[in-house]
Structure formats: structure tokens, C-alpha cells
Amino acid sequence: MVKTQLVASLEDARSKLISIFDDLEGERLIGPALHHVEPPLWEVGHVAWFQEYWLLRHLDQHPPRLPHGDGIYDAIKVSYKQRTKHDYPSKQETLDYAAGVLQAAIGRLATRIPSPQETYLYQLCTLHEYMHTENMISVRQSLAYPAPMALRGRTLPDVDRSYVDRSYVPRDIEIPAGPFEMGSSGSTAFAFDNELPHHTVDLPSFRIASTAVTNAQYREFVRDGGYATRSLWDRRGWQWRRREAATQPRFWTRRDDDWAQHRFAEVVPLEPWHPVCHVNWHEARAFCRWAHRRLPSEAEWEKAACWGPDANQASPRPWGEAPATTERANIDCAAGGTVDVRALARGDSRYGCRQMVGNVWEWTDSILEPFSGFTPGPYRDYSMPYFGQKPVLRGGAWLTQPALARNSYRNFFIRHRRTMYAGFRTCAP
Numbered sequence: 001m002v003k004t005q006l007v008a009s010l011e012d013a014r015s016k017l018i019s020i021f022d023d024l025e026g027e028r029l030i031g032p033a034l035h036h037v038e039p040p041l042w043e044v045g046h047v048a049w050f051q052e053y054w055l056l057r058h059l060d061q062h063p064p065r066l067p068h069g070d071g072i073y074d075a076i077k078v079s080y081k082q083r084t085k086h087d088y089p090s091k092q093e094t095l096d097y098a099a100g101v102l103q104a105a106i107g108r109l110a111t112r113i114p115s116p117q118e119t120y121l122y123q124l125c126t127l128h129e130y131m132h133t134e135n136m137i138s139v140r141q142s143l144a145y146p147a148p149m150a151l152r153g154r155t156l157p158d159v160d161r162s163y164v165d166r167s168y169v170p171r172d173i174e175i176p177a178g179p180f181e182m183g184s185s186g187s188t189a190f191a192f193d194n195e196l197p198h199h200t201v202d203l204p205s206f207r208i209a210s211t212a213v214t215n216a217q218y219r220e221f222v223r224d225g226g227y228a229t230r231s232l233w234d235r236r237g238w239q240w241r242r243r244e245a246a247t248q249p250r251f252w253t254r255r256d257d258d259w260a261q262h263r264f265a266e267v268v269p270l271e272p273w274h275p276v277c278h279v280n281w282h283e284a285r286a287f288c289r290w291a292h293r294r295l296p297s298e299a300e301w302e303k304a305a306c307w308g309p310d311a312n313q314a315s316p317r318p319w320g321e322a323p324a325t326t327e328r329a330n331i332d333c334a335a336g337g338t339v340d341v342r343a344l345a346r347g348d349s350r351y352g353c354r355q356m357v358g359n360v361w362e363w364t365d366s367i368l369e370p371f372s373g374f375t376p377g378p379y380r381d382y383s384m385p386y387f388g389q390k391p392v393l394r395g396g397a398w399l400t401q402p403a404l405a406r407n408s409y410r411n412f413f414i415r416h417r418r419t420m421y422a423g424f425r426t427c428a429p
Contacts, residue, residue, distance in 0.1 A: 237282030308350025
């Protein structure tokens with residue numbers, strides 16, 4: 001990747017982050033102390049600190065720009081519980097710090113050809129910032145802030161919704177037994193350490209749903225007393241359900257004898273054909289028991305996304321080699337929210353699964369573990385602290401950036417967390 005592309009990507013990531021942040025003022029810069037909800041002001045300072053740490057301090061041994069920055073913005077050493085309690089720089093000071101770091105990171109490329117190590121770290125910082133832009137949108141949703149100005153009025157190109165195939169009938173798709181190639185193959189410009197090494201996995205046949213579970217389907221689970229039926233929940237899931245007194249997805253609310261949902265600061269009708277969203281791993285697994293289904297393993301998910309009847313190599317995206325665009329996937333905030341699960345047929349996988357990239361993240365039944373032969377990358381804390389602890393999600397959501405919208409990308413989250421835009425698809429038992 002040439003340095004002009006590295007610079008353009010850095011600038012794009014910063015522009016998108018600031019567009020989600022810049023209308024926040026006063027108390028909304030920090031927000032209330034909610035578990036696993038980061039202050040928006042921390043988010044901006046953190047991505048700047050991360051960029052400074054890797055591109056200026058790590059590569060060039062520069063001293064820290066903020067005397068106390070490590071004690072505020074180091075995500076590994078500073079717990080969630082502390083992040084609303086700091087004496088933060090002001091909004092303008094934070095923006096100035098972020099802008100200064102960005103310009104220094106760009107400036108150091110002016111007189112050099114980036115080495116492979118530099119190229120990797122520049123891409124790491126860009127993708128890290130994209131992730132935190134996604135997280136800041138989730139924070140605004142969690143805190144019931146108004147939708148960011150940058151997202152208001154957004155729709156996919158087909159405003160009349162002709163891109164929805166209303167005759168489409170979701171179904172199970174048979175994935176035949178046999179080997180496939182799992183993990184990053186090097187066909188993408190960048191891979192996180194947990195996507196490597198590329199390796200062969202041999203799976204028995206299985207049947208996977210062609211679409212994610214919809215609001216209408218999940219509503220039946222709620223109506224049938226799914227949250228009150230102990231036998232549908234494992235021990236940890238039931239403990240979570242009782243502790244949180246959960247009776248429906250986090251942002252659902254009753255209105256006119258039916259369900260509606262909170263979308264940022266508004267309450268809007270529940271779209272029956274949209275994927276259920278903001279459900280955690282426990283909720284997804286309880287639904288599966290109720291429906292006599294199961295979550296796919298991440299290997300099953302990836303095979304359904306990257307392989308096909310006549311494949312002899314994995315594809316980087318469900319439809320093949322073509323880049324991730326909004327004509328094929330609901331990504332890049334193009335629609336400003338989720339869309340109908342019957343939409344975007346051009347993005348079908350070669351087996352025929354729809355929306356395996358975009359719309360909502362999809363829980364799998366797998367806990368994050370290293371692939372055999374795993375070697376940690378320079379950012380050793382990206383994956384290693386979470387092996388054996390957090391379930392894996394796949395596919396990306398409507399707010400995921402195209403650079404992260406690929407079959408091999410392994411996301412992972414705390415199993416009880418409901419802040420992210422996560423849903424799921426199921427497999428036959």
C-alpha cells in the first residue's frame with residue numbers, strides 16, 4: 001500500500017470519527033457512568049493516543065505529548081469504571097491534540113517510503129479508529145443522544161426500497177461436508193493477528209439460515225414467555241437475565257399494545273422484517289433453544305460466507321473478490337440503520353446466504369481462541385487477553401466500515417453486552 005493511500009485512509013477515519021462527535025457539547029461529552037459505555041470525549045482522546053503511541057512513540061521514540069495521557073487513554077490499563085472520573089482536557093484541547101498527532105503521523109511519511117512494519121501500523125491505527133467510530137455510534141444509541149447529524153436522513157441508493165425482494169422466502173441452506181480454507185489468506189491488504197494463520201478446516205454438513213433472525217421472529221419468542229422460561233437459559237444466562245430483569249431486547253419498548261424501539265433519541269415502530277438487534281449472546285442462545293435451533297460455530301459461519309459449491313479457494317467477501325460497497329451490503333452508515341433482511345441480493349454468498357456482511361453483527365457459538373500456529377502481532381493486547389473468554393461475532397453491521405467488511409474478520413465481545421449492533425442467524429440442530 002503506497003503512502004498516499006495510507007494518508008487518505010488516516011484522514012478518512014478521522015473525518016468519520018469527528019462527524020459522529022462534533023455536535024456533542026456539555027454533559028454529553030462524558031455522559032453518565034454506565035457499564036461498558038465509554039465517554040465520547042474519551043473515545044476521541046483514545047484514538048489519538050493510540051495513533052501517537054504506535055506511529056510516533058513506538059516508531060520514532062518520541063516522548064508523550066500529554067503528560068498524563070497514559071493514565072487516561074490506555075484502554076488496557078484504564079478500566080471502564082474509571083473513564084467518567086478523569087479530569088479530561090476540554091473538547092477543543094482534545095480535538096487539537098488529535099489533530100496534532102494526525103498531522104505528525106502524516107508528516108513523518110513525507111520523506112520516506114514506509115517499511116512493511118510502518119505500513120502495518122498505519123493500517124492498524126486506521127482500522128482501530130474505524131472501530132471506535134462504530135463504538136461511538138453505539139454509545140450515542142446507548143445514552144439516547146440524538147442521531148449524529150452525519151447520519152440523519154440517510155438511506156441506501158434505492159430510496160423506494162425496490163432493492164428489497166419481497167418475494168424472497170428465508171430458508172435453510174445446505175452446506176455440504178468437506179474442507180475449506182479458514183482465516184485470512186493474504187488477499188486483503190491487512191489482517192489482524194487472530195485471523196492468522198490461514199488453515200484448512202474440515203466440517204460435516206450443516207444447514208444454516210439464509211438470513212438473520214428478524215424482529216418478527218424474535219417478537220414471538222418474547223410473546224411466548226421466552227425470557228421467563230428457565231429451561232431456555234444456561235446458568236450464566238439465567239443469572240444475567242435475573243440480575244438485569246430483562247424481558248425483551250434492550251431498546252424495545254411497549255407502544256399501542258405492540259413493540260416499538262428506541263433509535264437514538266426517538267421511538268420508532270418495530271420493523272418486522274429487519275434483523276433483531278442489540279441482543280446479547282445469552283439472548284441469542286435462549287432464542288435458539290426455544291426455536292429448536294442453534295448458533296453456528298464461527299467455522300460454519302465462515303464457510304457459509306467464503307466458500308461455495310464450486311470453490312477451490314476462499315473469497316474475501318461473500319460475493320467474491322469485488323470490494324465491499326453499499327450496492328452489495330448495508331455498511332458504511334449508508335442507510336443510517338438496519339434494513340430488511342430480504343434486501344441486497346447482489347451481496348449473497350456463493351451458497352446463497354444473504355447479508356453475511358453488514359446490517360448486524362452476528363453472534364456465533366464459538367469462544368475466541370487462537371488458530372493453531374498463532375503468532376501475536378505488534379499490538380499483543382488486541383487478541384491475547386481475550387482468548388477463552390469472549391464469544392466471536394462475524395460479518396459487520398450497518399455502521400461498519402468497508403475495510404473491516406470481510407469474511408475472515410473476527411470480532412469478539414463480552415457475552416452479556418447489549419450495546420453493540422448485534423443479532424444472529426441460526427443453524428438446524
